[in-house]
Amino acid sequence: MTRVINWPALSVSEQQAALARPKLADSAALGEQVRAIINTVRQQGDEALVAYSQQFDGLTANSLRLSVETKLAQLNKLLPERKAAIELAYDNIRKFHAAQLPRDIEVETSAGVMCQLRSRAIAAVGLYIPGGSAPLPSTVLMLGVPAQLAGCERIVLVTPPGKPEAGDIAPEILYAAELCGISEIYTIGGAQAIAALAYGTETIAKVDKIFGPGNRYVTEAKQQVSQDARGAQIDMPAGPSEVLVLADNSANPAFVAADLLSQAEHGPDSQVILVSDSTALIEAVQAEVASQLAQLPRKDIAAAALSHSRYILTADLAQAVAVTNAYAPEHLIVQTAADDELTAQFNSAASIFVGKWTPESAGDYASGTNHVLPTYGYSKTVSSLSLADFYRRFTVQTLTAQGMRNIGPAIVTLAEAESLDAHANAVRLRLAELNNVEG
Amino acid sequence: MTRVINWPALSVSEQQAALARPKLADSAALGEQVRAIINTVRQQGDEALVAYSQQFDGLTANSLRLSVETKLAQLNKLLPERKAAIELAYDNIRKFHAAQLPRDIEVETSAGVMCQLRSRAIAAVGLYIPGGSAPLPSTVLMLGVPAQLAGCERIVLVTPPGKPEAGDIAPEILYAAELCGISEIYTIGGAQAIAALAYGTETIAKVDKIFGPGNRYVTEAKQQVSQDARGAQIDMPAGPSEVLVLADNSANPAFVAADLLSQAEHGPDSQVILVSDSTALIEAVQAEVASQLAQLPRKDIAAAALSHSRYILTADLAQAVAVTNAYAPEHLIVQTAADDELTAQFNSAASIFVGKWTPESAGDYASGTNHVLPTYGYSKTVSSLSLADFYRRFTVQTLTAQGMRNIGPAIVTLAEAESLDAHANAVRLRLAELNNVEG
Numbered sequence: 080m081t082r083v084i085n086w087p088a089l090s091v092s093e094q095q096a097a098l099a100r101p102k103l104a105d106s107a108a109l110g111e112q113v114r115a116i117i118n119t120v121r122q123q124g125d126e127a128l129v130a131y132s133q134q135f136d137g138l139t140a141n142s143l144r145l146s147v148e149t150k151l152a153q154l155n156k157l158l159p160e161r162k163a164a165i166e167l168a169y170d171n172i173r174k175f176h177a178a179q180l181p182r183d184i185e186v187e188t189s190a191g192v193m194c195q196l197r198s199r200a201i202a203a204v205g206l207y208i209p210g211g212s213a214p215l216p217s218t219v220l221m222l223g224v225p226a227q228l229a230g231c232e233r234i235v236l237v238t239p240p241g242k243p244e245a246g247d248i249a250p251e252i253l254y255a256a257e258l259c260g261i262s263e264i265y266t267i268g269g270a271q272a273i274a275a276l277a278y279g280t281e282t283i284a285k286v287d288k289i290f291g292p293g294n295r296y297v298t299e300a301k302q303q304v305s306q307d308a309r310g311a312q313i314d315m316p317a318g319p320s321e322v323l324v325l326a327d328n329s330a331n332p333a334f335v336a337a338d339l340l341s342q343a344e345h346g347p348d349s350q351v352i353l354v355s356d357s358t359a360l361i362e363a364v365q366a367e368v369a370s371q372l373a374q375l376p377r378k379d380i381a382a383a384a385l386s387h388s389r390y391i392l393t394a395d396l397a398q399a400v401a402v403t404n405a406y407a408p409e410h411l412i413v414q415t416a417a418d419d420e421l422t423a424q425f426n427s428a429a430s431i432f433v434g435k436w437t438p439e440s441a442g443d444y445a446s447g448t449n450h451v452l453p454t455y456g457y458s459k460t461v462s463s464l465s466l467a468d469f470y471r472r473f474t475v476q477t478l479t480a481q482g483m484r485n486i487g488p489a490i491v492t493l494a495e496a497e498s499l500d501a502h503a504n505a506v507r508l509r510l511a512e513l514n515n516v517e518g
Numbered sequence: 519m520t521r522v523i524n525w526p527a528l529s530v531s532e533q534q535a536a537l538a539r540p541k542l543a544d545s546a547a548l549g550e551q552v553r554a555i556i557n558t559v560r561q562q563g564d565e566a567l568v569a570y571s572q573q574f575d576g577l578t579a580n581s582l583r584l585s586v587e588t589k590l591a592q593l594n595k596l597l598p599e600r601k602a603a604i605e606l607a608y609d610n611i612r613k614f615h616a617a618q619l620p621r622d623i624e625v626e627t628s629a630g631v632m633c634q635l636r637s638r639a640i641a642a643v644g645l646y647i648p649g650g651s652a653p654l655p656s657t658v659l660m661l662g663v664p665a666q667l668a669g670c671e672r673i674v675l676v677t678p679p680g681k682p683e684a685g686d687i688a689p690e691i692l693y694a695a696e697l698c699g700i701s702e703i704y705t706i707g708g709a710q711a712i713a714a715l716a717y718g719t720e721t722i723a724k725v726d727k728i729f730g731p732g733n734r735y736v737t738e739a740k741q742q743v744s745q746d747a748r749g750a751q752i753d754m755p756a757g758p759s760e761v762l763v764l765a766d767n768s769a770n771p772a773f774v775a776a777d778l779l780s781q782a783e784h785g786p787d788s789q790v791i792l793v794s795d796s797t798a799l800i801e802a803v804q805a806e807v808a809s810q811l812a813q814l815p816r817k818d819i820a821a822a823a824l825s826h827s828r829y830i831l832t833a834d835l836a837q838a839v840a841v842t843n844a845y846a847p848e849h850l851i852v853q854t855a856a857d858d859e860l861t862a863q864f865n866s867a868a869s870i871f872v873g874k875w876t877p878e879s880a881g882d883y884a885s886g887t888n889h890v891l892p893t894y895g896y897s898k899t900v901s902s903l904s905l906a907d908f909y910r911r912f913t914v915q916t917l918t919a920q921g922m923r924n925i926g927p928a929i930v931t932l933a934e935a936e937s938l939d940a941h942a943n944a945v946r947l948r949l950a951e952l953n954n955v956e957g
Contacts, residue, residue: 103747164931171627171925178625179635186617188610188886196618196887199865201899213937251935287899308542308757312899318747331951337944344940376939422914426638433916438944441917444932445925447627448635448913460640460726460751462911472901474887475861477872478880486610486884492603493883496690498652500815501783505776505877512770 083361083390086402097389098406100455101348103318104295113270113299120274125281131271136210138240138266143282145264150253157250165216165251168445169258172224175447179466180228191482195475200229203284204469205276205311206261207291207301210239210268214249221449221464222290223259229469234261235286237276239268268293273300277311290314290451290464314464318455321350322439323408323428325399325421326364328357330414331435335360336367338412338438339388340381347383352406354391354399361390400424409454410439429458483509522800522829525841536828537845539894540787542757543734552709552738559713564720570710575649577679577705582721584703589692596689604655604690607884608697611663614886618905619667630921634914642672642723643908644715644750645700646730646740649678649707653688656882660889660903661729662698668908673700674725676715678707707732712739716750729753729890729903753903757894760789761878762847762867764838764860765803767796769853770874774799775806777851777877778827779820786822791845793830793838800829839863848893849878868897922948 084097119127125143132138181198188194206222208215219236226234236256241247248266256264265283267275273293279285289301289311298317304310322342326335339351355361368385372378393399400421403411407427415421418433425431429452430442442448451464462468478486487506494503523536558566564582571577620637627633645661647654658675665673675695680686687705695703704722706714712732718724728740728750737756743749761781765774778790794800807824811817832838839860842850846866854860857872864870868891869881881887890903901907917925926945933942 100747160931161935164928164935167628167925167928168932171631171633174627175623175625175633175635178623184614184617186614186886188613189606192610192880192885194610194614194886196614196902196904202865213935215936217932217936308539308755308894308896312896316747333947334944337940337947341938341940341944344938371940371943375943376937381940426641429912431912431914433914436917436919436922436948437915438948440929440933440941440944441631441922441925442913442915443941444929446631446915446917447625447633448915455747457747457751458910458912460910462909463635463913465635465911467906467911470901471897471899472904472906473868473870473897474881474902475870475872476876476881476885476887478875478885480875483875483880486606486880489603489606490879490883492599493607493656494879496600496603496652497654497656498815499780499783501776501780501810501820502879502882504810504814505773505780505879508772508776509875509877 083392086391086393086398097391098402100350101319109295109299113296113303116270117274117300117303120271120280121278128267128271128275128280131269132240132267135269136239143265143267145248145266150264153248153250153253154257157254161251162254165220165255165258168217169220169224169255171445171447172220172449173228176225176228176449176466181467181470189482189485191479191485193477196472197475198470198472200231200470201287202231203233203235203286204231205235205237205286205289207272207289207293207297208236208238208252209293209297210241214252216249216251216255217444217450218291219252219255219259221451223256223261225464225466225469227259228466231469233263233284233286234259235276235283236261236264237267237272238264240266270296270300273297273304277304278309286311288312288314292317292451314451314468315453315461316455316457318457319348319350320345321408321454322410322412323352323354323403323406324412325354325403325415326360327355327396327415328360329416330360332360332363332367334435334438335364335414336371339364339368340371340375341438341440342410343381343384343388344375344377345384347380349384351384351388352391352408353389354393354402356393356395356399358392361392365390396421403428407456407459409452409458412437412439427459429453429463480513484513522831525830525832525837536830537841539789540758548734548738552735552742555709556713556739556742559710559719560717567706567710567714567719570708571679571706574708575678582704582706584687584705589703592687592689592692593696596693600690601693604659604694604697607656608659608663608694610884610886611659611888612667615664615667615888615905620906620909628921628924630918630924632916635911636914637909637911639668639670639909640726641670642674642725643670644674644676644725644728646711646728646732646736647675647677647691648732648736649680653691655688655690655694656889657730658691658694658698662695662700664903664905664908666698667905670908672702672723672725673698674715674722675700675703676706676711677703679705709735709739712736712743716743717748725750727751727753731756731890753890753907754892754900755894755896757896758787758789759784760847760893761849761851762791762793762842762845763851764793764842764854765799766794766835766854767799768855769799771799771802771806773874773877774803774853775810778803778807779810779814780877780879781849782820782823782827783814783816784823786819788823790823790827791830791847792828793832793841795832795834795838797831800831804829835860842867846895846898848891848897851876851878866898868892868902919952923952
């Protein structure tokens, strides 16, 4: 059974250690390996892409782009119940993100000085959908819906070729993509796919920004291409997924245990934390975790994650909130008798799940919020993925002659104060012309 | 006289070369030097900070924080005309940014499923104001006004100690900071200041995000701390400043020349481009540049920048727009007989200056728009600095029992499709409890 941490008994440095995240492996070997893959794709294009896909992903075809025939054949296999569930999730995600449409702003700051802030969709975006043991249609929706709503000119989806042969992309993924209006799909994955998106090949035109989760090769490749001005921007920094559940003795221990386990099954490096002011609740949850864990197909993964989970006992709920804010969790579940009051006090979580009927699974799939979230403490500064991430903002200003008369002298004064005489001169010339016209 | 590039006569690769930006020096030596400074500040704190400031910036005092006495003494030296100009700029910048206040969003996506997108100011921000030959009060306003409007809990300003002695921070900088409500000011600069902001020292508490321009040491240090989850986020990637002027034969050559020169005087690496469909306009501008240049105090810097400037002659204005969009300039000035029509077609500039009465200086100082802008082609994806950069967005969801009944079954179906059984189980348990209550 996991050790319970008695928070008030810890020193400040012990408290910091109790909330510390695992140090991410900073592998120079991984960096070099990924750099070599990226360089090879940049130099050899499609040829390298096919070779790497055969080597790493068992690609058997020579075609990188998913054909319409293959897509339709796969879509025919979709179970009606799954089709309906994907549609429900799509609808909710779309409703929530559609409410985020940016508004252009226009302000006349001084008479004759019009300033605008405009938003425009990023032209070409690449969506990375991991392969692996199970398809992830939910991630297609989380990335595809905002790209569709923003109206990006090109939405490119890449995902590793399925088994047993290339093109066996899961029908759930293809249907989610279909709803999002995505028709440009390539069956590639790994660092080579990120390289192709960032720099382009003969078949795949370069994109401007890359979104989506992936394994450590994908994460490293995203990091590398984002450091190159000729590469591509990325959605956000990556890290292991996390949940912090804040519960008091009014919570249902079975629900809390299920919520902890649903984070733990993501991977052995998942971070799972329970914070409570109630010893009874913590003990009941521990018993529930043990009994539910035994039933899970992915119990080995969950058990590995649970081995470094933390149960933190606080003196009261105010201290529990302080612990939560210091940790800055990716997912924060709150199940107490004072949920609304506490929710107003959280200042660093990326996504908050309020009350006994709101498990993390709701946001992972179908509540409508985005499940692409900053983790590893980044949520103190990095935003949860939203429609805004698919836009760029730029400004437009227009001065009339009157506007120049009104603010020109101040500009000259400031430019002189900054010893930028050419800046002043660009205004002096115009003020002189205005005086000539009037004179 | 700068060579004129006849755009239609170029091959595609020659066109790409004509718009290529200078390769940024990727100096391993600089990286190592900055890494050493950062590590020393992390290990030795204030002691290292003082030592570096004495070594690099001629700091003579031991005190890092600007005292109230010194500040008041300096403010007394502010010329009334400059005070008024700073106030005008402050007012306009504030009006434009206040119009950008984020609105929280709440959507009921399915009955009983409430989803919220909330914005909250980043708690602690650090503003870097470069020192050098002239003070930059305008940069204080561009960073300080949105930080003040967002309501960041801590706004920390750092700027290199002035000459001849520490604490001789220009009154213009201090007055701009005063208007923005900034009271925590440290007289430090360079990579050591970035390290102190990102990691904290005994005197300076760590911040969450660092804003502002700087020399190559500062830029490299910002880059390095932003790569560390324990460091700090930064505003945007850096690069040399740029202007592209698109003008036809209706433009005033003296104005165009002055606008090109005001970019050229920023530094020898400034990028200056004129695009026009008129040979006559290009020739007239070249003559004007030569005559105005001779009068400038910073003519050596401007001449160096002009030596790699480009005058591009296009077949028509449509082609001029295409060239502009391909280049994606930081600053885009348009002075033609069809300004409004063209402005609607620009899809990649960071800030657009429309018409003869709108020089770049207007946006640099006092129109109200922000002068912190993505450059080096980043404006295709990176936004101009705006109020949003001082906030983080997060989501909150709350399901009622009815909400769980409505979307729970779809969540179970999707979780099963993704082989995430614990995710499904967190919902199955809740649906079972609801059935029990009803049964």
